[in-house]
Amino acid sequence: MKLLTEKYKPANLKEVVGQEKQLKELLKHVKEKTPVIIWGSVGNGKTCSVYALANDIGYEVFEINSSEIRNKENIERIVGNSLKQESLFSKGKIILIDEVDNFSGVKDRGGIQVLAKLISKAKFPVIMTANDPYDKKLNDLKKKCQLIKFDDLKNYDIVNFLSYICSKEGIYAKREVLEDLVKSNRNDLRACINDIQVFVNKKEITLNDLDLLGKRKKEETIFNSLSIVFQEDKGINVLNVFEDVNANLDECFLWIEENIPLEHKGEKLRKAFDYLSRVKVYDGRIKRWQYWRFLVYMNALMTIGINSLKDGNMRFVNYKRSMKPLKIWQANIKNAKKKSIAEKMADKVHTSVKQSIKNFEYYKNFIDKDVSNELELNDDEISWLNNF
Amino acid sequence: MNQTYINIKCFMAKMGGNESKIWIEKFRPQTFEDIKGQDKIVERVKAFVELKNMPHLLFAGYSGTGKTSLSLVVAKKLYGENWKSNFLETNASDDRGIDVVRNTIKDFARTKAIGDFPFKIIYLDECDSLTKEAQQALRRTMETYSNTCRFILSCNFSSKIIDPIQSRCTVFRFKPLAKEEIKKIIDKIAKEEGLKISNSAIDSLYEISEGDCRKLENILQSCASISKNIDDKLIYDIVSQAKPKEIKEILELALNSEFVKARNKLLDVMLKHGLSGLDIIKQIQKEIWNLDIDQTKKVDLVDKCGEIEFRMVEGSDEYVQLEALLASFSK
Numbered sequence A: 001m002k003l004l005t006e007k008y009k010p011a012n013l014k015e016v017v018g019q020e021k022q023l024k025e026l027l028k029h030v031k032e033k034t035p036v037i038i039w040g041s042v043g044n045g046k047t048c049s050v051y052a053l054a055n056d057i058g059y060e061v062f063e064i065n066s067s068e069i070r071n072k073e074n075i076e077r078i079v080g081n082s083l084k085q086e087s088l089f090s091k092g093k094i095i096l097i098d099e100v101d102n103f104s105g106v107k108d109r110g111g112i113q114v115l116a117k118l119i120s121k122a123k124f125p126v127i128m129t130a131n132d133p134y135d136k137k138l139n140d141l142k143k144k145c146q147l148i149k150f151d152d153l154k155n156y157d158i159v160n161f162l163s164y165i166c167s168k169e170g171i172y173a174k175r176e177v178l179e180d181l182v183k184s185n186r187n188d189l190r191a192c193i194n195d196i197q198v199f200v201n202k203k204e205i206t207l208n209d210l211d212l213l214g215k216r217k218k219e220e221t222i223f224n225s226l227s228i229v230f231q232e233d234k235g236i237n238v239l240n241v242f243e244d245v246n247a248n249l250d251e252c253f254l255w256i257e258e259n260i261p262l263e264h265k266g267e268k269l270r271k272a273f274d275y276l277s278r279v280k281v282y283d284g285r286i287k288r289w290q291y292w293r294f295l296v297y298m299n300a301l302m303t304i305g306i307n308s309l310k311d312g313n314m315r316f317v318n319y320k321r322s323m324k325p326l327k328i329w330q331a332n333i334k335n336a337k338k339k340s341i342a343e344k345m346a347d348k349v350h351t352s353v354k355q356s357i358k359n360f361e362y363y364k365n366f367i368d369k370d371v372s373n374e375l376e377l378n379d380d381e382i383s384w385l386n387n388f
Numbered sequence B: 001m002n003q004t005y006i007n008i009k010c011f012m013a014k015m016g017g018n019e020s021k022i023w024i025e026k027f028r029p030q031t032f033e034d035i036k037g038q039d040k041i042v043e044r045v046k047a048f049v050e051l052k053n054m055p056h057l058l059f060a061g062y063s064g065t066g067k068t069s070l071s072l073v074v075a076k077k078l079y080g081e082n083w084k085s086n087f088l089e090t091n092a093s094d095d096r097g098i099d100v101v102r103n104t105i106k107d108f109a110r111t112k113a114i115g116d117f118p119f120k121i122i123y124l125d126e127c128d129s130l131t132k133e134a135q136q137a138l139r140r141t142m143e144t145y146s147n148t149c150r151f152i153l154s155c156n157f158s159s160k161i162i163d164p165i166q167s168r169c170t171v172f173r174f175k176p177l178a179k180e181e182i183k184k185i186i187d188k189i190a191k192e193e194g195l196k197i198s199n200s201a202i203d204s205l206y207e208i209s210e211g212d213c214r215k216l217e218n219i220l221q222s223c224a225s226i227s228k229n230i231d232d233k234l235i236y237d238i239v240s241q242a243k244p245k246e247i248k249e250i251l252e253l254a255l256n257s258e259f260v261k262a263r264n265k266l267l268d269v270m271l272k273h274g275l276s277g278l279d280i281i282k283q284i285q286k287e288i289w290n291l292d293i294d295q296t297k298k299v300d301l302v303d304k305c306g307e308i309e310f311r312m313v314e315g316s317d318e319y320v321q322l323e324a325l326l327a328s329f330s331k
Helices: A020-032 A046-057 A072-084 A111-119 A136-143 A155-169 A175-184 A189-197 A207-213 A222-231 A249-263 A266-289 A294-307 A324-334 A336-348 A353-358 A360-366 A369-375 A379-387 B002-015 B039-051 B067-086 B098-109 B132-144 B163-167 B179-193 B199-209 B213-224 B232-242 B246-255 B259-273 B277-288 B295-313 B318-327
Strands: A036-039 A059-064 A092-097 A126-130 A146-149 B056-061 B087-091 B120-125 B149-155 B169-174
Touching: A020 A036, A020 A046, A020 A146, A036 A046, A036 A136, A046 A059, A046 A092, A046 A126, A059 A072, A072 A111, A111 A136, A155 A175, A155 A189, A175 A189, A175 A207, A222 A249, A222 A294, A249 A266, A249 A294, A249 A324, A266 A294, A266 B295, A266 B318, A324 A336, A324 B259, A336 A353, A336 A360, A336 A369, A336 A379, A353 A360, A360 B213, A369 A379, B039 B067, B039 B169, B056 B067, B067 B087, B067 B120, B067 B149, B087 B098, B098 B120, B098 B132, B132 B163, B163 B169, B179 B199, B179 B213, B199 B213, B199 B232, B213 B232, B246 B259, B246 B277, B246 B318, B259 B277, B259 B318, B277 B295, B277 B318, B295 B318
Parallel strands: A036 A126, A036 A146, A059 A092, A092 A126, B056 B149, B056 B169, B087 B120, B120 B149
Antiparallel strands: none
């Protein structure tokens, strides 16, 4: 018996659920042989779209996925060769490298670097898929590729498609049951179809049956978690949403901090930032008193606190990464000289370096030749001061 | 020639003078009498020095009120010329961890004082930035080495020091300097440096320095590096350099619901000038009165400032607190 996910795989681009605009773009890049990274949540049709597209234009797909070792040598061998070789029967060929963000740091060492080198010489279109395009590993690769984001599928579209499958399979399911199924799978179409597989022999799906399936625990991408925290209005335990995310609480905090203004205005903006302000008060108390149970309150405010401000409408928001850490890092480099001068000053005048940096706007006025001798400033520091 | 120079240097050192070109050092009080505005505290501490015995001390008060100066005078009067070998000065805000207590302080504390002195002194500045762990470790050290060592702890807010430490110390609260005291200091500096300072400039200096002597002397030296004639305008030119005018623009952006622009600008300003959250909030609070909004809203916002400042003082991340403040400006 064929799995439902295989049976209902789109045979051509028309059968793919959603992503109309993205597919047009993808087709264009394939024809121009530009390397592409398709990214988006799990189970929204990235890989199957590539096969559907290949079918449409009569290409064959050469797939390298994470089940193989993808280190430097293997990538060179497999990708390198296939990039040169003509396809069997001289059909066109698409190289599909699945889940590039899943290259393992140790086992697949060097794989991504080689890939980045090879793709610019490729004679065939190369398509890669990823869940998280912000993964640092992908920086080199991204520069040489076009990025296409596959949107999360709309509830409505998924439910329609699921009812189509159910009717074909002779399974009876109320629309609200399917809606709940979609929700508990966080709009992952593949997961939904796999769940329906369980009921193929039962001929009916009820709400009670859904409980049997249990929660599908997976590593949430931060984008997913953010939309849950900001928008989710029933069904999902918001409190635990950051547990499955591959980022620590501080990073999650930065994401929320950055994106509140995209979700809220006015009074709700004020309220949301008040929660974040309280989060950092607890954080300060943890550091001060080394009392780690305050983490519970931090997490509660960051999840349920923020979630309580939702308006009940789910919508797509293009969440942004915070530039704050980068800016701070750049400023630190810029201010390194200032800091070393302030340190020398602090030593001389019995203050902390912090104090000394604070008073720097005054110091810089009167650090003349005599004072810089007294502080034993070096030439670098003196010339930095003169340019200040 | 060289010999004369060395003689002069020795002479100055003996006189307790200071040849530094940095005014906050040059004019640092060298005797108990030089310390302005803290008469009662000075009187008590002077008595300790005369008795050659003292308890652990906790100096609480704003910066530039004489905490460090008084400690240095204590050391110099008690130990004379070799004061440096019996006096350890560490700064808690720079090495705030428990390590400084466990290593530097303990190493210094466990040996006897050099010369015929009953104890050494450890001066620990900005104690409010010590973690609770470090404070606990400190408390044990204070007890263990009380035979050989006395502590002078200094902090801005004594509420941030754990009770067991407070109860082991005699607490002295330093007040910001009053106007007459500030005026005396200005007169002394003007006389020695040949400055002409107008009366209204003296008023401005007092207002801006807020009784912080260090700030006063820094502003004065900055002004003097430009002109010996110091008037209001020069002072405000110098001070406004240190006070970016972008603050007003940030508040106006926030009021016009341009929250994202406001917070980005805020971060840029903080990083560019190396300003702390407390520096910024002081300026925001003053700027609120000049905004074009109705009186009740102003009072609400100032109240909010107070709450945010409290959260910062409690030890929270400063940028987020300021963001929260800006968010409450938006309509």
